[in-house]
Amino acid sequence: MADVLVGKNILDEPVHGIYIPTGLFLAGISITVYMSGENRLLYTLPVLFSFLAYRAYAAYSRKRSIYSDRWSPLELEDKTIVSKNTAIYRFKLNTSVETLNLPPGYHLMARAFINGTEEIRPYHPISPRYAPGYFDLMVKSYVDGKVSKFFAGLEPGKTVDFMGPVGKLNYYCNSSTAIGLVAGGSGITPILQVLNEIITTPEDVTKISLLYANETENDILLKDELDELVDKYPHFEVNYVVNRPSSNWKGLRGYVTKEMMQRCLPSPSVDHRLLICGPPDMNSLVLELANNIGWRFSGEESEGNDQVFVF
Ligand SMILES: Cc1cc2nc3c(=O)[nH]c(=O)nc-3n(C[C@H](O)[C@H](O)[C@H](O)COP(=O)(O)OP(=O)(O)OC[C@H]3O[C@@H](n4cnc5c(N)ncnc54)[C@H](O)[C@@H]3O)c2cc1C
Numbered sequence: 489m490a491d492v493l494v495g496k497n498i499l500d501e502p503v504h505g506i507y508i509p510t511g512l513f514l515a516g517i518s519i520t521v522y523m524s525g526e527n528r529l530l531y532t533l534p535v536l537f538s539f540l541a542y543r544a545y546a547a548y549s550r551k552r553s554i555y556s557d558r559w560s561p562l563e564l565e566d567k568t569i570v571s572k573n574t575a576i577y578r579f580k581l582n583t584s585v586e587t588l589n590l591p592p593g594y595h596l597m598a599r600a601f602i603n604g605t606e607e608i609r610p611y612h613p614i615s616p617r618y619a620p621g622y623f624d625l626m627v628k629s630y631v632d633g634k635v636s637k638f639f640a641g642l643e644p645g646k647t648v649d650f651m652g653p654v655g656k657l658n659y660y661c662n663s664s665t666a667i668g669l670v671a672g673g674s675g676i677t678p679i680l681q682v683l684n685e686i687i688t689t690p691e692d693v694t695k696i697s698l699l700y701a702n703e704t705e706n707d708i709l710l711k712d713e714l715d716e717l718v719d720k721y722p723h724f725e726v727n728y729v730v731n732r733p734s735s736n737w738k739g740l741r742g743y744v745t746k747e748m749m750q751r752c753l754p755s756p757s758v759d760h761r762l763l764i765c766g767p768p769d770m771n772s773l774v775l776e777l778a779n780n781i782g783w784r785f786s787g788e789e790s791e792g793n794d795q796v797f798v799f
Pocket residue numbers: 595607609610611612613625626627628629630631632633634635636637674677678767799
């Protein structure tokens with residue numbers, strides 16, 4: 489899996505950090521020796537070999553930032569408030585060229601010690617898979633929540649322990665012709681990962697339809713960003729459904745219904761998939777409706793290739 493590199497950091501990357509300077513150095517020495525006939529310049533070669541040894545050591549001793557079998561503290565770089573109870577937290581990876589490279593639908597475990605007790609919760613990063621040097625978590629804080637409230641109190645410079653990745657979903661480019669996504673509240677996070685994966689892969693032409701349910705219109709997370717994506721990517725569409733809307737709300741109202749699913753999402757078919765992430769009650773309701781419409785699922789915990797997948 490290839491990592492994205494930004495130009496200014498290309499020399500930090502192991503291969504380029506060795507080949508490019510070596511090539512330039514050798515070309516320079518060869519031309520100078522050829523033009524001047526001064527063979528003593530070849531005595532500079534030990535300098536080159538020392539440089540190569542240093543670059544190779546630096547490249548191979550570089551550590552990954554997150555492991556699946558132990559906790560790693562990562563520094564909060566930035567925090568962006570997106571609604572009254574939700575913020576995006578940007579964490580730094582160990583180097584500016586490392587990418588989290590998390591498959592869509594996979595999450596990280598975050599650990600906090602609250603009143604001396606270890607608390608562990610899962611979170612789905614929402615940044616693009618190959619974002620260099622960082623990843624973003626979007627966390628909704630609950631008044632009586634332990635870890636989500638701990639996040640809300642974090643300031644840049646503080647660290648949080650992470651472990652991962654964890655997950656099951658198998659997604660391959662163009663493996664379905666159309667995908668229906670149903671999200672509720674902060675359940676939008678894994679849905680954004682799948683969406684990101686599809687729209688950042690130019691050859692992926694999967695049609696994506698999102699039905700996003702919330703209590704009020706103020707609870708809709710990243711609405712402007714989602715609407716922008718609809719304008720930019722013709723194969724993506726979104727419908728919002730709000731349970732307690734204001735009188736100005738022009739979108740869908742109430743809880744998700746069978747008619748909404750039939751109108752806003754692809755129909756059940758072997759070429760189509762349905763991915764669902766919301767609070768448990770909403771997931772149960774959507775699965776029941778999906779069953780009525782004709783989607784087939786095992787009724788057990790979702791497996792990676794399931795046509796109907798609940799995160
Ligand atoms: C696979 C997975 C991925 C997740 N990814 C994200 C993510 O990217 N972003 C994110 O914000 N959350 C995500 N969550 C939820 C997250 O793991 C925590 O459960 C959430 O942050 C609350 O933890 P807490 O310790 O603050 O609350 P807890 O201390 O565990 O719960 C305390 C109280 O908080 C309230 N509460 C907690 N969770 C909910 C909820 N879902 N709906 C309504 N009230 C609730 C309830 O009143 C509850 O009694 C994910 C969950 C799973 C299973």
